[in-house]
Amino acid sequence: MVEPAHATRTLSLDVAGRRVPTPCDVVGHGPEALLLPALSSISARAEMRALAKDLGHEFRCLIPDWPGFGDQPRARLPLRPDTFHAFLDALLAALPGPYALGIAAGHAAPYLVAAARRHPDRFRRLILVAPTWRGPLPTVMGPERRGLFRSLRRLVETPFLGDVLYRINISPPVIRRMMRAHVYADPAHVTPGVIADKHAITRQPGGRFGTAAFVTGALDPVETREDFLALFEGRLPPVRVLRPERAPRRSGAEMDALVATGRVVKVTVPGALSPHEEYAGEVAAAIRAAA
Template identity: 75%
Template sequence: MRETATLDLTVAGRSVPTPCDRIGAGPDVLLLPALSTIASRAEMRGLADQLAWDHRCLIPDWPGFGAHPRARLPLNPATFHAYLDALLAAAPGPYALGVAAGHAAGYLVAAARRHPTAFARLVLVAPTWRGPLPTVMGPERRGLFTAIRRAVETPGLGDVLYALNIRPKVIGRMMRAHVYGDAAHVTDALIAEKTAITRQRGARFGTAAFVTGGLDPVPTREAFLALFGDGLPPIRVLRPSRAPRRSGAEMDALVASGRVEGRPVPGALSPHEEYPAETAEAIRAA
């Protein structure tokens, strides 16, 4: 089975039509895509195809992200927690498996704690908690990040600043640098597909929030690790072999905490998209 439907969710007092794909048949699985300039539910379809022979996969788009015009609403952690609550109310499962990529990881874990019967097991694919600018420049420049976000959100000026950063050459460079592990997989067709995502109406607001750390679910590594522990279903972390150094260090710290099980996968920050078969194998492994 493969179908696309729209869930009419209410988040932060606003209507948020949420496109979702349903793929496969069997016990339910929730697949949450990453948050990034090029994020959309399409990145999870290859993995869903691998799981679909014995699971029914639900893949939603996050508010402010996806290959469609985006509703304008407050883009902050409180909104994203409320979004998952609304999603789980509309599509309660229960889920045999919850899978989250990148920044979706912290939100899924928090949701699993708020909804203790919703998930039997969690898998976090290349989990991150810190946006690109705080990762590269450090948290002490938070004031600068706020100013950058406001500039990108400003009509006129923001459109210009955003356009400079979504040119195909820029997107291709970004994908080769840290999204895909093998640069040869970053084809012209893939870059065109990702560029189309960035050019949807309202796309710059999600990008500005994510890049500047405005969607970081926690402020520190210690707070991230504190999300894990007693009261959660079993959690497996898939650690890509070519993850960027700083992001990889955070994944390693999580695995070293002993609160999750770690498994290696190929790729960089998007192994679920670049290597869906290998990612599915790591998810299924006993």
């Protein structure tokens, strides 16, 4: 099958009082679909490309990079939830849709849901792939250590020492362990090429700031499970949650709590925290079933 057309454009968005260059891939043709990559040390819009190529035969897929993340030098912005809400507002002003699909992975999911609440009728359906709302350290260590997390973030943001610590913690061996532990389900898929691509993402200038904010929970859009579930109350488009079979225990429990509310429809897919990347074909099939 011939691959759908693929182009890249750069938007100039006004976010937090600054003009933010925002690369955006455009893949395929048909009704528009907005695809939001996850937020993490190794995330960029490239992680959505295989999925977009599959969906691109039926949809025109738009894939932006988040500010402070991606495979380009990072603009310095206040990395906090209100900046990311403002970013989506600016993005939807520049690319208003309407969208047949809004698709978001990981931490992007609650931001997409909040945007759908602020912009009624902009999305016909929402697809949340392995949705999360809590950063790695709060997930593992608990929210009561927020003071420690803030100190760690400041340490990574300091000149010189912070960059040294960041380089140690995003080395290829660390990336390999992380991906095998909870990003991919099949260790055989964590190839040297995949690791090299992910390491290149982390080496973009300014990369440590987004990583420090995400890992310490500073980009968590809500503070409690109750607040997360409350995002799904009231008027929203139909929401489908793609729940990976091998999601880590704590993250999987949050997905299951959301499903238990009855406000979303659950579809089980293979994978761990990045099924849209590791099992793009299966995820695309699950999305088509919902469209």
